[in-house]
Amino acid sequence: MYDYYDQYVQNTGNPQAQQKWANQLMWEVARHAVGEELVVYPLMEEYLGPDGKSLADQDRADHQVRCF
Secondary structure (H helix, E strand, O other): OHHHHHHHHHOOOOHHHHHHHHHHHHHHHHHHHHHHHHHHHHHHHHHHHHHHHHHHHHHHHHHOOOOO
8 A cells, every 4th residue: 555655656746647546545445444344353353252342443443533
């Protein structure tokens, strides 16, 4: 993901290239989030019990915070 962002920044002044890298970054973030929801969080909840549910809920909440 960091590489896609770096490519976006490196292509300042080239809107078409920046759009390409912004799209790639958004897809990567979406895939990452879906993977966590489908695989990681259910396993945390199943194997870590109430602590796993709490950790998964906290991670979901953290993802809702704007980073910029």
